Amino acid sequence: MSSSANVTRLKEDFSVRDSVSPAEWETRVDLAAAHHFAERSGWTDLIFNHFTARVPGEPRHFLVKQHELMFEEVTASNLVKLDLDGKPVSESRQVNAAGYTIHTAVFEARPDVNAVMHVHSPAGMVLSAHKHGIRYLCQEAMMFYNRVGYHDFEGVAVDLEERERLGKNLGQNKALILRNHGLLTVGNSVHQALLLMHNLISVAEVQARMEATGQEMCVPSPEVCERTAQQFEKFAARDSGKVQWQAILRYLDRRDSSFRN
Numbered sequence: 474m475s476s477s478a479n480v481t482r483l484k485e486d487f488s489v490r491d492s493v494s495p496a497e498w499e500t501r502v503d504l505a506a507a508h509h510f511a512e513r514s515g516w517t518d519l520i521f522n523h524f525t526a527r528v529p530g531e532p533r534h535f536l537v538k539q540h541e542l543m544f545e546e547v548t549a550s551n552l553v554k555l556d557l558d559g560k561p562v563s564e565s566r567q568v569n570a571a572g573y574t575i576h577t578a579v580f581e582a583r584p585d586v587n588a589v590m591h592v593h594s595p596a597g598m599v600l601s602a603h604k605h606g607i608r609y610l611c612q613e614a615m616m617f618y619n620r621v622g623y624h625d626f627e628g629v630a631v632d633l634e635e636r637e638r639l640g641k642n643l644g645q646n647k648a649l650i651l652r653n654h655g656l657l658t659v660g661n662s663v664h665q666a667l668l669l670m671h672n673l674i675s676v677a678e679v680q681a682r683m684e685a686t687g688q689e690m691c692v693p694s695p696e697v698c699e700r701t702a703q704q705f706e707k708f709a710a711r712d713s714g715k716v717q718w719q720a721i722l723r724y725l726d727r728r729d730s731s732f733r734n
Contacts, residue, residue: 667718
């Protein structure tokens with residue numbers, strides 16, 4: 474990149490940072506970091522899929538990546554701010570229609586949710602087509618016991634009428650399996666939704682590998698599954714994953730801190 478282009482980019486970065494609240498800038502940095510972590514984790518599908526975050530203090534506004542960008546190209550300053558009707562708050566940039574449909578469905582249905590993540594990871598798509606959904610075959614799977622919804626496939630999610638059904642099928646759960654499509658997680662913060670997605674993808678990968686053995690599996694009792702789910706909730710309530718998130722930020726900063734621009 475030429476020196477003049479670098480200067481222009483720095484000016485753009487500072488103009489965005491100076492024009493938003495400190496809380497919004499922190500959310501932008503976290504959301505951009507989540508995109509970079511997903512890229513490094515192999516969850517991405519070219520320019521598709523979306524991670525979004527509600528703007529602090531602006532419950533009707535949320536942040537999303539520009540459609541044409543790869544996840545590794547997302548920065549704090551190039552995220553797009555939209556309202557829940559899909560209208561840009563400032564500069565108009567292209568946003569994927571399906572991403573808008575899915576994410577606004579969640580933000581409208583769940584005022585308590587501030588971040589939504591949706592991916593088409595290979596293991597996640599395998600799980601999405603599994604007739605019985607998640608099987609509680611490993612410890613991490615049990616955090617989703619009776620805490621995951623399922624939404625039947627209706628085609629590419631561009632029909633706004635699907636939003637009500639998406640919200641209903643998520644219910645009060647923290648994760649949603651989009652049948653024949655992919656995975657979705659939600660959280661009160663970007664890092665909560667990201668850590669849930671990390672766990673859900675891991676569960677999908679483990680389940681696929683276990684079932685590929687063709688062997689009969691040991692499945693804990695419903696009582697043990699529920700007890701374990703409650704234990705996970707208690708652990709999450711202690712720090713909401715902040716320690717893990719700080720470790721992820723350090724990991725990203727050591728490799729490429731451009732998400733902070």
